Amino acid sequence: MPYAVTHILIPIILVSIIRDFYLKKKQKANFHLHYVLIAGLGGVIPDIDIILSFFLNIVGIDNWYVHRTITHSLLLPLILFALFIVFTPVNKKARICNITRHNLKLSTILLMLSIGVSIHILLDSLFGELAYFLYPILAQQFGINLVLYLPKGIQDLALPTLDGALLVLWITYLELRHKISDYI
Secondary structure (H helix, E strand, O other): OOOHHHHHHHHHHHHHHHHHHHOOHHHHHHOOHHHHHHHHHHOOHHHHHHHHHHHHHHOOOOOOOOOOOHHHOOHHHHHHHHHHHHHOOOOOOOOEEEEOOEEEOHHHHHHHHHHHHHHHHHHHHHHOOOEOOOOOOOOOOEOOEHHHHOOHHHHHHHHHHHHHHHHHHHHHHHHHHHOHHHHO
């Protein structure tokens, strides 16, 4: 299963590319970089069930292991996306979270979280164990583990290398596209 860095960076990179290359200048002005960060944070939300499992074990429920069940099903991103649809037309001027000078829209926050959670589930199904996509409706597991198709000698290095490569790619992208060295 991919590490937290991959779960954060993949949504950040994808949403950044969409923001930087596919949105028009006026749209980009309304799509603050805070949304990119929120998509990245959404990429680790499904792993909140690890903390829940740990807490349940501490309080004495030894056999309760909820990781890769409800928060790794398609139910969570669908709920977030449905909330995005519900809140989008409510009031276009309604804002939440006055971060610095940017007022972020609740509907867009929900969309970014939905994207991050969806990418997390996709990454886990591609690089990890089987997942319960339709849990709690169906307890059928789906997915493949692409790491198993690598030579045995490099399987243990694949996911840490992916983390490092993504981090270097992200920093390089920031320098080339946004000239971050100007701020150092």
